[in-house]
Amino acid sequence: MANAFGSHLYNSQSLGKLAGEVGYSRETYIKHYRDTYDVPAVPPVWMVAEMISFGQLSRWYSGLADRSLRNAIARPLGLPEAVLVPFARHITDIRNICAHHGRLWNRGFLAPPKLAQKPIDLRDTLDQSATQAPAKLYNALVTIGHIIRSVAPNSTWMADVKTLVVTHPTGDVAGMGFPADWLQRSMWQ
Structure with missing residues (x-):
């Protein structure tokens, strides 16, 4: 080991x-x-x-010296390790904020995750213009949705998030990084 x-x-x-x-x-x-x-x-x-812990899991994954091992772990999720490694760190931050009842809806994250370019529906649903800090929640939600869909194709998680955002508006979904046309993007359909 x-x-x-x-x-x-x-x-x-x-x-x-x-x-x-x-x-x-x-x-x-x-x-x-x-x-x-x-x-x-x-x-x-x-x-x-x-x-x-999720943080430990993220560190163990990113600490693997062999890139092919990281890619083998990421492959079933439909992501390259170059996207999954920083995303695992990013999602650890989001998980910790939630676990400690922190404000999440309009929070800016100092380290934006690298955005996936494949598969196409994920690429087209992400806000590709949001590559600079502070990163917002939207791209994380889309990437989580993609990962969930990869491991549980019948999950209603994306539909549940969509319903939550639509029926409980904060008045500022842009504060979470949602692009104006988010409802028309493929993974939200």
């Missing part, structure tokens, strides 16, 4: 943090693992994935 990450120091710090969280976890399946196994100290990834 050390070879999968560029920095040995980063790898050992991340593993140490993860091992500490496993050691303190009260989750039944983690307790069972600790009571049953001594080696390895960290349970299999399918167990750890249940308890790892």
Whole structure:
């Protein structure tokens, strides 16, 4: 595993943090693992994935030294790793704002995510002119919608967001970065 990450120091710090969280976890399946196994100290990834924070997951993903591994992870989502890596960091910020009941609707983000150019319906739904800071929420919502659609094609998430925005207007959807013609863009149809 050390070879999968560029920095040995980063790898050992991340593993140490993860091992500490496993050691303190009260989750039944983690307790069972600790009571049953001594080696390895960290349970299999399918167990750890249940308890790892989104921020940690983002850092583990971006810390992969091999770009082909990052692309292999991003491919089922229909995105290149060059888009998914910064988006994972961006969505971590959005998740943290939501988790701490922060203001999200007209917030500006200092690091705008790189915008996807494929697939075409995603490219055409994104606001391609919004590449400078401060980034607004709109492009993140569209990218989240694309990812959800990739893993759950029958999801109504995009329609639910559309209904929420249309039926609960703030008076300023432009404050969230929504372009004037957003309802006509393909992923909102």
